[in-house]
Amino acid sequence: MGVKVDLDLGGGDEITIIYDMHKSLIYGVATDFPKAKHQACARHIYANLTKLHKSDTLKPMFWRVASSYNEADFKLNLAAFREFDPLGCDVLFKRHHRTWCRAFFRIGCCVWLLLCGHTHQLDIMLELIGRDAMQRIATRFEQARKEPARHTKKARKEVEKSCDEDQNCHSVSSIGGRYEIVEGNNGYCEITPEDIENTCLVEDYISDYYTTEKWRDTYRRDLKPVNGPKFWIDCGGRRIVGPSYKRPLGKPKGKARIKRVHDSPSKKKVGHKGRVPHCGIFSEKGHNSRRCPTESLEIRKKRR
Secondary structure, three states: OHHHHHOOOOOOOOOEEEEOOOHHHHHHHHHHOOOOEEEEOHHHHHHHHOOOOOOOOHHHHHHHHHOOOOHHHHHHHHHHHHHHOHHHHHHHOOOOHHHOOHHHOOOOOOOOOOOOOOOOOOHHHHHHHHHHHHHHHHHHHHHHHOOOOOEOHHHHHHHHHHHHHHOOEEEEEOOOOOEEEEEOOEEEEEEOHHHHHOOOOHHHHOOHHHEHHHHHHHOOOOOOOOOOHHHOOOOOOOOOOOOOOOOOOOOOOOOOOOOOOOOOOOOOOOOOOOOOOEOOOOOOEOOOHHHOOOOOHHHHHHHO
């Protein structure tokens, strides 16, 4: 609730929240951000999947399904996954695929990593994390400040890659001023003459989220340096302590079993010291069968 007020998020109309499938998080997000787009963390779904299904091929096939750009690619990747592991595919779809597959994200949702994470650290660890984040923000803001181009370097690489792929496309005209762009055996419809004329202005079709100005704005608000624990002011609040220790069920590991009241006392191990040897041939005391004085030499040789 504090984050909602501080950032003025309202009902979450323009935000996307990614979380694991913990029930309390699902309820909390739905209550505080009813209009937000709720996405499930694909990494957590994959981790749950690998508990029962272990294979080196499973990981790339799962991420191919989760990263599908459109519903057609999703169906093709899903068919390959189902052919490889039908039971694993059934387990996977216990989580609604529209919450963790990119093909079903709403238009304008710029999240594609499909990952989330949470950690609980104490004061020293929080200090280290804060310093690392402060340094990272300062470094990236400096990189964005020195960037002279309109769009980021990564966006320009993606555009160059798309332009190289466009060489394999050609347009087919239709009645009514519409065109179909053909790439291999696949076609894309709803192309107007204006789109054909403006194909050379590729940068006009890049989202504003990938401009250098947006990049600078992301890291413009830095983290402020703070004093260490030595200079913290005691606010007089209740001291936070760890939970009370509760003895786990079962036998303690690495320790002897706790004897009950009516258990018999432990028996001591009997060693060789104090034992009287007996002959295995004549049952005489004081020697064993290998050193029996009664046995003749000929019989001993035959026996051996």
